[in-house]
Amino acid sequence: MSVFDHPEFAEHEHVSFYHDKETGLKAIIAVHNTNLGPGLGGCRMFNYANSEDALTDVLRLSKGMTYKAAMAGLKQGGGKAVIFGDPRKDKTPEMMKAMGRFVDTFKGQYITAEDSGIAVSDICLMGESTEHVSGTFSKYSFDGSLADGNPAPATAYGVFVGIKAAVQHVFQSDLRGKKIAIKGIGHVGIRLAEHLSREGAILYVADIFPDGVNKAVAEFGATEVDVADIDSLDVDVFAPCALGNAINAQNIHSIKARIIAGAANNQLASSSIGEELTQRGILYAPDYVINAGGIIDIYHQRTDSNADKLRKHLNQIGETLTTIFAESDKSGHATAKVADKLAELKFK
Numbered sequence: 001m002s003v004f005d006h007p008e009f010a011e012h013e014h015v016s017f018y019h020d021k022e023t024g025l026k027a028i029i030a031v032h033n034t035n036l037g038p039g040l041g042g043c044r045m046f047n048y049a050n051s052e053d054a055l056t057d058v059l060r061l062s063k064g065m066t067y068k069a070a071m072a073g074l075k076q077g078g079g080k081a082v083i084f085g086d087p088r089k090d091k092t093p094e095m096m097k098a099m100g101r102f103v104d105t106f107k108g109q110y111i112t113a114e115d116s117g118i119a120v121s122d123i124c125l126m127g128e129s130t131e132h133v134s135g136t137f138s139k140y141s142f143d144g145s146l147a148d149g150n151p152a153p154a155t156a157y158g159v160f161v162g163i164k165a166a167v168q169h170v171f172q173s174d175l176r177g178k179k180i181a182i183k184g185i186g187h188v189g190i191r192l193a194e195h196l197s198r199e200g201a202i203l204y205v206a207d208i209f210p211d212g213v214n215k216a217v218a219e220f221g222a223t224e225v226d227v228a229d230i231d232s233l234d235v236d237v238f239a240p241c242a243l244g245n246a247i248n249a250q251n252i253h254s255i256k257a258r259i260i261a262g263a264a265n266n267q268l269a270s271s272s273i274g275e276e277l278t279q280r281g282i283l284y285a286p287d288y289v290i291n292a293g294g295i296i297d298i299y300h301q302r303t304d305s306n307a308d309k310l311r312k313h314l315n316q317i318g319e320t321l322t323t324i325f326a327e328s329d330k331s332g333h334a335t336a337k338v339a340d341k342l343a344e345l346k347f348k
């Protein structure tokens with residue numbers, strides 16, 4: 001199938017395929033839209049079953065980055081890169097340097113960063129061949145803690161701010177005594193748990209691995225829940241912080257939470273799920289709005305900014321969501337659809 005006929009093709013500006021014979025690198029970079037600025041987005045390495053799957057991923061993810069950057073108020077567009085291969089077996093330093101050369105061919109219209117399968121050290125290797133890399137250092141953090149380039153603390157703080165805005169909208173209250181279920185206690189989930197517990201929320205946590213769950217139980221008084229039960233728990237907020245497709249045809253009818261607000265990307269299996277949530281009176285915080293803390297952090301590290309400006313920018317996630325919720329109430333449209341429309345007004 002050609003790129004232009006692909007179902008995920010959405011007026012992308014530039015899609016490029018690259019093969020480096022010496023290192024075996026096979027990669028695709030897609031820049032979706034640069035009206036607001038260069039396309040920023042992570043580089044993912046994954047053992048794709050075929051090139052069709054890789055193309056689908058890079059087209060969908062790069063488009064998502066345009067919407068995320070626009071709604072976060074960044075002078076930045078959307079782009080993404082994918083590398084074919086198993087990051088544990090196939091990755092070599094030479095391959096990462098070759099990837100840097102590929103990134104450089106975009107002359108700054110694509111800026112790369114970490115994503116699944118790609119570590120900060122890999123981005124540093126790419127940085128030997130191109131200056132168009134990000135997320136390799138931090139000048140400051142939003143809360144004064146030691147900054148190490150990891151965007152997860154900023155992402156978690158943004159999700160926390162977003163959950164507060166959603167709870168305020170639905171219950172007209174703060175987080176004290178609110179029951180919140182977190183699915184996925186990884187880099188973001190554990191930090192989110194800390195913020196929420198500090199504000200008096202009652203936490204329920206589930207993960208396929210025990211480390212994060214044990215920490216949340218020991219340090220934040222969370223209750224451990226079976227992974228199979230977390231989606232349908234009788235709580236006020238369900239926070240998906242694991243993988244995509246968290247809300248789907250299989251679980252939508254068993255969700256009891258009044259609010260869905262978490263860090264995971266691509267939470268809704270389809271746009272009709274978003275409509276259904278609205279019809280069922282469940283408030284959904286659009287994923288790319290609430291989880292934009294990481295990209296906001298990277299943006300501030302790249303520009304002339306400071307910790308105070310970064311924190312203020314992260315707090316705006318709550319204000320943006322409040323605007324989306326109000327517009328959804330007024331129009332009856334799903335929050336995800338309202339967010340898309342507002343983003344398009346900014347970048348189109």
Ligand code: NAD
Binds near residue numbers: 153242263
């Ligand atoms: P992570 O890999 O550190 O954590 C994800 C956790 O989810 C892991 O502990 C994993 O064991 C768990 N998990 C996986 N499948 C699960 C399942 N079926 N049920 C329960 N738990 C499961 O990733 P992260 O950095 O914490 O990111 C979490 C989510 O937020 C991801 O979807 C990511 O794409 C998204 N996100 C992260 C950032 C960031 O700055 N890290 C930014 C934007 C979006």
